[in-house]
Amino acid sequence: MIETTPQKRGVPLWVQIVIWVFLVGLLALVGVILGKRQQGTVQPGDAIPDFTLPLFSGYEYEGKSEVKLSDFEGKLVVLNFWASWCKPCEQEAAELEEAWKFYEPGGEVIFLGVDYVDTEPEARAYLKKFGITFFNGPDMGTKISQLFRIRGVPETYFIDQNGALYYVKIGPFLSVDEIKSIIDQKLQ
């Protein structure tokens, strides 16, 4: 009897499509970002892309104030992330230097220290305190640490003669022998 005229006043189809596409895109973006964050550090077997490390004065490599990973092709690279404010880094500083002194004459192994979010005066004081002589420089813009997706310091990455990562050490080394055993498995 009573005539009702239900008027459909829904959102236009194109607006619905735009909103859904936008929402799905946003979710995908959040998923990608979260996925990257959960990924963890680079894994053994991964090829390491080239990067540039500026060096502190007094810690230059063959007179160069910055080095690239590709400069060390054919050599085994021990890449150590550290910071002057990092107490566990102090536990392994002497061991790393001792290992460097052991391999330096052979020329087959390169030790690179990457100073993570630090201030230069404190970093220099740290290097001096522990008598560190291997090549060291700041991680400008945290680019290198982001490349390796480090989770903290100290972390050490062992890159073989072909530029591929073969071992990751999270936390400080307990002894020089531990460092040597990781290096020697690729030198033999």
Place this chain on the structure above:
Amino acid sequence: MNKRKLQITNYGVLAFALALLLAGLFAGSAFAQDNTPTDDEVNVIAKQLYCPVCENTPLDVCPTEACRQWRELIRSQLAEGMTEDQIKQYFVDNYGARVLAEPPRTGLNWLVYLLPPAIILLGAFFLFRSFREWTKPKVEATGVGGERGETSSLKKDDYVARLEEELKKRK
């Protein structure tokens, strides 16, 4: 004798006044040289920066050793005469753009600025539409009862007229 004594006393007073004047001058210059920035001046910049190590902690309240070093760095940079923008740029160059409390308006960072207002506007729009829909169908579907206002009474009249016409036809 007394005259001479008086003269000596006068010289003494003069020397004392001169010494005071000089002391004041030196003290003044020493005070002017002390341009070490205060904690408040440091914190004006520090609170615009975030600690990259301990996430989500502004640099001015971060208790870690790293943050203390960075606050001291800001202090020394201010003492060197660096501007706020120069100091922030130094931190971005050294530690990356993520140290900024306010992300730079570039690339995907624009989402941070555009998305929240866009979502609020969209929400307001849908809320408005929903309210309108919740009220309108009531007016149209209820028909005879409950209308208010001029439009509803016109519709009622129209409906009554049609009803009367229908009744007349049946008679």
